[in-house]
Amino acid sequence: DSTSRRYYLARKYKQYLDSEKLPYIHLFDGGLTDNLGIQPFQRHIAFADNDAWKFFKALSRENTKHVLFIVVNAQPGQMRKYSLVGSNIPLFDTIAGVSAIPLNEYTFVSLAHLRTTMEKLTKQIAEGRCAERRKNGEDTKGCDDFKAHLVVVDFDDIKDDEKREFLKEIPTSFSLTPEQVTALKQAGKELLQQSAEYQQFLSNLK
Numbered sequence: 001d002s003t004s005r006r007y008y009l010a011r012k013y014k015q016y017l018d019s020e021k022l023p024y025i026h027l028f029d030g031g032l033t034d035n036l037g038i039q040p041f042q043r044h045i046a047f048a049d050n051d052a053w054k055f056f057k058a059l060s061r062e063n064t065k066h067v068l069f070i071v072v073n074a075q076p077g078q079m080r081k082y083s084l085v086g087s088n089i090p091l092f093d094t095i096a097g098v099s100a101i102p103l104n105e106y107t108f109v110s111l112a113h114l115r116t117t118m119e120k121l122t123k124q125i126a127e128g129r130c131a132e133r134r135k136n137g138e139d140t141k142g143c144d145d146f147k148a149h150l151v152v153v154d155f156d157d158i159k160d161d162e163k164r165e166f167l168k169e170i171p172t173s174f175s176l177t178p179e180q181v182t183a184l185k186q187a188g189k190e191l192l193q194q195s196a197e198y199q200q201f202l203s204n205l206k
Contacts, residue, residue: 006050009043038071038114045117052121053128062129065145067121068201071114072188073107073154111152118148149201153191163187 001007016022045055056062126144133140158164167187170180192198 038069038110041069042114042117045121051128052124053132056125056128064125065147066201066204067146067148068151068198069114069118069149070151070153070192070198071111073111073152073156115150118150121148122146147204149197151192151195151198151201153188153195155187157191157194158187 016025045052056064125146125148129146130140130143133143155164155167158167163183167183170176170184176184
């Protein structure tokens with residue numbers, strides 16, 4: 001099927017198999033196309049004919065009961081300061097805004113798609129495992145015991161206004177101050193502690 005995601009990905013990656021035609025590969029930051037870093041997982045599912053059970057069997061993970069996905073959405077906040085003045089926005093900030101706005105929109109769409117993928121994952125694993133056990137004449141008790149947990153760590157969920165704004169203003173950089181690093185670590189811990197889905201995952205492991 002030339003319109004399938006699997007066909008599209010296979011055709012795109014096939015060109016890299018010929019090192020004579022493409023002796024060099026230049027890589028760029030994938031933030032503009034996959035800010036959350038979730039596309040690789042969805043590609044693997046696509047290569048398995050969109051069959052999560054087939055994908056898990058290929059990984060020899062047939063008896064898995066829980067899968068936890070933690071997605072960190074650290075997109076920066078909007079430049080609200082320019083909403084308070086009537087002057088023109090500087091060129092650099094204009095360019096930043098032009099790239100950030102569609103990125104933020106795509107991030108929202110990606111999360112919505114991932115939630116749907118998690119629901120399908122749970123359903124396909126349970127159905128696939130039960131069907132295979134019935135086919136092999138095995139005991140099917142507990143075959144549908146599988147749950148995919150999605151935890152989204154998002155600075156927007158920080159309750160303290162001042163802390164939230166400080167975190168959202170931290171740039172994407174290889175060089176952060178000790179204060180910024182400490183704030184990020186504390187925020188991650190706080191958000192996981194208040195995440196109902198994460199706490200449910202932990203309780204299921206007991």
